[in-house]
Amino acid sequence: MNSPPILLIVLILIFHGLGSYSGPLVLDYYREKCPLVEEIVARNVEIAVLRDPRMAASLLRLHFHDCFVLGCDASVLLDNYGNIISEKQAGPNINSLRGFEVIDEIKYILEEACPYTVSCADILALAARDAVVSRGGPTWNVHLGRRDSIKASLDDANKYLPAPNSSLEALIVNFQQQGLDTGDLVALSGSHTMGKARCLSFRQRIYDDNSEEQLYHPRRGNTYRQILRSICPKSGGDNVFTPLDSLTPARFDNHYFINIIQGRGLLQSDNVLVTEDDEGEIREHVWAYAKNQDLFFDSFVGSMIKMGSINVITGEEGEIRRNCRYVNT
Numbered sequence: 393m394n395s396p397p398i399l400l401i402v403l404i405l406i407f408h409g410l411g412s413y414s415g416p417l418v419l420d421y422y423r424e425k426c427p428l429v430e431e432i433v434a435r436n437v438e439i440a441v442l443r444d445p446r447m448a449a450s451l452l453r454l455h456f457h458d459c460f461v462l463g464c465d466a467s468v469l470l471d472n473y474g475n476i477i478s479e480k481q482a483g484p485n486i487n488s489l490r491g492f493e494v495i496d497e498i499k500y501i502l503e504e505a506c507p508y509t510v511s512c513a514d515i516l517a518l519a520a521r522d523a524v525v526s527r528g529g530p531t532w533n534v535h536l537g538r539r540d541s542i543k544a545s546l547d548d549a550n551k552y553l554p555a556p557n558s559s560l561e562a563l564i565v566n567f568q569q570q571g572l573d574t575g576d577l578v579a580l581s582g583s584h585t586m587g588k589a590r591c592l593s594f595r596q597r598i599y600d601d602n603s604e605e606q607l608y609h610p611r612r613g614n615t616y617r618q619i620l621r622s623i624c625p626k627s628g629g630d631n632v633f634t635p636l637d638s639l640t641p642a643r644f645d646n647h648y649f650i651n652i653i654q655g656r657g658l659l660q661s662d663n664v665l666v667t668e669d670d671e672g673e674i675r676e677h678v679w680a681y682a683k684n685q686d687l688f689f690d691s692f693v694g695s696m697i698k699m700g701s702i703n704v705i706t707g708e709e710g711e712i713r714r715n716c717r718y719v720n721t
């Protein structure tokens with residue numbers, strides 16, 4: 393009998409120990425095939441964010457909505473065509489998800505520079521990182537080598553993308569289904585330090601008088617509630633939007649956590665991290681991040697790498713799309 397491949401075992405242990413192991417993805421995947429890929433994506437995200445500061449938030453969210461549905465495979469980018477039923481029509485995406493044109497533009501340039509080489513799924517992962525950096529957030533090395541799906545799932549988008557009126561329990565289950573734990577839930581929720589939400593997404597939170605949030609912050613949350621009510625009427629005005637982080641809407645920082653401690657989380661799904669955590673473990677994370685931005689940044693990076701490797705397709709599976717909106721014919 394052969395002796396066990398000790399070296400392999402040791403390597404596996406080391407990779408797991410590093411905490412940023414992301415399955416079959418690798419750093420420098422395009423080093424030979426498309427050496428300028430990171431520069432091209434970074435430059436174009438920078439331009440897009442200069443033109444429209446909110447685009448940073450939108451690009452980060454795009455990667456999240458990709459990864460939670462069939463994995464990080466760019467299924468979110470597919471338009472209705474042939475057998476494809478676009479995820480863009482799903483409840484959490486419709487009239488909400490944005491940034492598709494920015495990805496198209498990057499893809500167009502990459503197809504000129506290195507045709508048939510860079511996947512749309514990798515572009516999403518890189519753009520999300522660059523978007524965070526553009527607003528003062530942490531940077532990290534993005535593991536690459538994702539391939540693009542040849543399908544989309546409207547049903548999964550409706551099922552697996554979390555709703556803003558979720559209970560904490562529902563959020564925990566939702567993240568568990570993706571192999572993410574409560575630590576990831578807290579850290580990644582910190583993404584709501586930038587960007588905006590529509591009235592439709594937070595109306596229930598501001599008009600429900602028996603919400604946990606009301607009981608938890610009877611007075612403190614009140615001024616904020618009044619302000620939100622003046623922005624978001626009881627009916628109508630669904631698409632009026634307001635910043636998720638009212639303190640520093642344009643920056644990627646830890647103010648999200650300070651906000652939710654003070655009852656100033658915009659979405660119910662933000663506030664429940666503090667108000668519904670009976671065990672106190674999640675709340676402890678929230679307090680730790682509110683006090684220490686570096687700690688939040690470290691956790692955020694670890695969780696982004698984890699999220700970015702959900703059900704990726706690699707090797708010979710899937711394809712490299714020529715146009716991110718359509719599968720190759």
Ligand code: HEM
Nearest residue numbers: 449450453456488554555556580583587588589590593661
């Ligand atoms: C924990 C569960 C989550 C829920 C329930 C949730 C829900 C939402 C909702 C309802 C909006 C506003 C959409 C609208 O009204 O048009 C939003 C915006 C946003 N979400 Fe989340 N989200 C969650 C987690 C995440 C995660 C994990 C990320 C990133 C890794 C993220 C990034 C963002 C960003 C950046 C925006 C602003 C987008 C923009 O301004 O275009 N969210 N989210």
Ligand SMILES: *[C@@H]1O[C@H](CO)[C@@H](O)[C@H](O)[C@H]1NC(C)=O
Nearest residue numbers: 555556557558559562592596
């Ligand atoms: C969340 O909102 C949806 C759509 O408005 C509604 O159908 C659902 O009952 C709400 N869920 C909770 C837990 O309030």
